[in-house]
Amino acid sequence: MNRLQQLFEKQQKGLLSIYYTAGYPSLNDTLKIAETLEQSGADFLEIGFPYSDPVADGPVIQASSKEALDNGMTLPILFEQLKDLRQKVSIPILLMGYVNVVLQYDVEAFCQKCQEVGVDGCIIPDLPMYEYEEMYQTTFEKYGLSNIFLVTPQTSEERIRKIDGLSNAFIYLVSSAATTGGNLSVSESATAYFKRIADMKLKNPFVIGFGISNKETFDAANEYASGAIIGSAFVKNIDKDNLEGSIKSFMKQFR
Amino acid sequence: MTVSIKKMNYFVDERGYYGDFGGAYIPEMLYPNVEELRQKYQTVIDDEQFQQEFKALLKDYVGRPSPLYLAKRLSEKYGANIFLKREDLNHTGAHKINNTIGQILLAEKLGKKRIIAETGAGQHGVATATVCALRGLECVVYMGEVDIKRQAPNVARMKMLGAKVVPATSGSKTLKDATNEAMRDWIANPVDTHYIIGSVVGPHPYPDMVAQFQSIISFETKKQLKEQTGSELADYVLACVGGGSNAMGMFYHFIDDESVKLVAIEAAGKGVSSGFSAATTTLGKEGVLHGSRSILMQTEDGQVVEPHSVSAGLDYPGIGPQHAHLFKTGRGLYASITDDEALQAGLLLTQYEGIIPAIESAHALAYLEKMEFKGGENVVVCLSGRGDKDMETYMKYFNL
Numbered sequence: 206m207n208r209l210q211q212l213f214e215k216q217q218k219g220l221l222s223i224y225y226t227a228g229y230p231s232l233n234d235t236l237k238i239a240e241t242l243e244q245s246g247a248d249f250l251e252i253g254f255p256y257s258d259p260v261a262d263g264p265v266i267q268a269s270s271k272e273a274l275d276n277g278m279t280l281p282i283l284f285e286q287l288k289d290l291r292q293k294v295s296i297p298i299l300l301m302g303y304v305n306v307v308l309q310y311d312v313e314a315f316c317q318k319c320q321e322v323g324v325d326g327c328i329i330p331d332l333p334m335y336e337y338e339e340m341y342q343t344t345f346e347k348y349g350l351s352n353i354f355l356v357t358p359q360t361s362e363e364r365i366r367k368i369d370g371l372s373n374a375f376i377y378l379v380s381s382a383a384t385t386g387g388n389l390s391v392s393e394s395a396t397a398y399f400k401r402i403a404d405m406k407l408k409n410p411f412v413i414g415f416g417i418s419n420k421e422t423f424d425a426a427n428e429y430a431s432g433a434i435i436g437s438a439f440v441k442n443i444d445k446d447n448l449e450g451s452i453k454s455f456m457k458q459f460r
Numbered sequence: 461m462t463v464s465i466k467k468m469n470y471f472v473d474e475r476g477y478y479g480d481f482g483g484a485y486i487p488e489m490l491y492p493n494v495e496e497l498r499q500k501y502q503t504v505i506d507d508e509q510f511q512q513e514f515k516a517l518l519k520d521y522v523g524r525p526s527p528l529y530l531a532k533r534l535s536e537k538y539g540a541n542i543f544l545k546r547e548d549l550n551h552t553g554a555h556k557i558n559n560t561i562g563q564i565l566l567a568e569k570l571g572k573k574r575i576i577a578e579t580g581a582g583q584h585g586v587a588t589a590t591v592c593a594l595r596g597l598e599c600v601v602y603m604g605e606v607d608i609k610r611q612a613p614n615v616a617r618m619k620m621l622g623a624k625v626v627p628a629t630s631g632s633k634t635l636k637d638a639t640n641e642a643m644r645d646w647i648a649n650p651v652d653t654h655y656i657i658g659s660v661v662g663p664h665p666y667p668d669m670v671a672q673f674q675s676i677i678s679f680e681t682k683k684q685l686k687e688q689t690g691s692e693l694a695d696y697v698l699a700c701v702g703g704g705s706n707a708m709g710m711f712y713h714f715i716d717d718e719s720v721k722l723v724a725i726e727a728a729g730k731g732v733s734s735g736f737s738a739a740t741t742t743l744g745k746e747g748v749l750h751g752s753r754s755i756l757m758q759t760e761d762g763q764v765v766e767p768h769s770v771s772a773g774l775d776y777p778g779i780g781p782q783h784a785h786l787f788k789t790g791r792g793l794y795a796s797i798t799d800d801e802a803l804q805a806g807l808l809l810t811q812y813e814g815i816i817p818a819i820e821s822a823h824a825l826a827y828l829e830k831m832e833f834k835g836g837e838n839v840v841v842c843l844s845g846r847g848d849k850d851m852e853t854y855m856k857y858f859n860l
Contacts, residue, residue, distance in 0.1 A: 256762070258637075303748075305747045361492075383647065
């Protein structure tokens, strides 16, 4: 059982997860940000490895990705930075990024490296489900990685059941039809969607992301889900000249 | 062990692959949109009423069939029979409209009310805005901020046609970023919107769907060759490749005729090894871009590299998955032509035949210089567009 599975085994309420882009604001901030987030009460983290064409992302993460690439971030560099991860950080860590970067690195080598540095799972939004199932699932499992799937308001029940069957940690519920960085409006249709998923009694817990930006939207998501993921709002708030301070003050509203 | 000689399949399989290429590498937010298309596109296209409407519009609105013209002076110069497939004579000036007519009819059948598109030079944007005006549908075209500045006349045409032109300000602010923005729009508007992709790229079923709509080019060519030469087959068929839609249309009905040599011409820009090139098959590696597995120009780390070509229509870092398959299997010959060679070929055609070609098409023409003919071969070149839009580039280059 990896750290992520252990976490969800013991806690299924009020979890706070933070996404940030590796290599932003400066190339070597990756571990420092992870440590500060753990100290500030984050329950698990998603570390994004940047891609030049991030279609699922809104303007904030596009910009942080571009800056990270300009700073020279690559997967080999990220893995090098994460070498000492488990001496410093104990909460579960996911890597998040687009499939082409993983394919060029080589999927098996990627999984092996993840295990070596202590990464617990991945979110690769443009990796097709059939391809994961047929080509990569056994590799992911061999290296103890959880693959996290996304579900949207338009995902059919049949597909959600299939995703539930392939998941072994949690399901990532995308709050609305949008890229990252919007604002969750806790509308009737959104709550109906969250309730619909909750009523499906899936074997995996779910966590809500996209549009979670503050205490209010975080609490709203937690009414239905095991937790919520904050990305763009956190990234936007990072102050390069006051890295720790800006992270801690952002986290205060939640913890 | 017996070796069974199986006929190679160059077309899409039921899962959306051409050999190793194709598929649908899309985030879950796009899955319902793409899945709806995947389930319905072939049924809609095969419907008799759809076919009648499509053919009627191609004939009466686009002006098809486009002529297959035996270019006599060019033929004399090269010592082969050079036929030009005159897609430049289509309404809006290029082959792009074949696809947008097909997709707008498909969008109507799917009950969509709003159309989005990406465009580089603006040709596909204009072709999309045109069919939206024709059918009275809302139209939003994404175009890189840099391209908007470079292509003012096409921006004005789209606006006059009633389209909203939205600048893509992310990344390099060109075609690939416009494509990203259109995908983001589609993510945010999954129910009422159809995305008209302009080339044989994108997630399955786009490459196959666009190829089918463009296949009218080779369908007509075969008939015209039969009338003019007695055989429906040529020795060579040439076309330029950016994403590859005119080339796929030009190759489509010849693919299984293995005696016909298919030649695809990419843009070498300032030279294949200059760092300013769009010669994807030479410079690229296998990977995933814009929803399909294909060949693309990328760094070792998998970041997409900015291409360069004097012709905006070829300025794309990938090629469609079917092209990647034709390239890898050796069924197609993929070559490249520099900016200079293309511009010279454009001038040559103008002065030999009185036809000013689009600089994209001029890349295909330029390759004639590099071919050796025994004499008497039949060669078809797809003249994918006219050069009106490129006059400023020609004027600057030749000091006109």
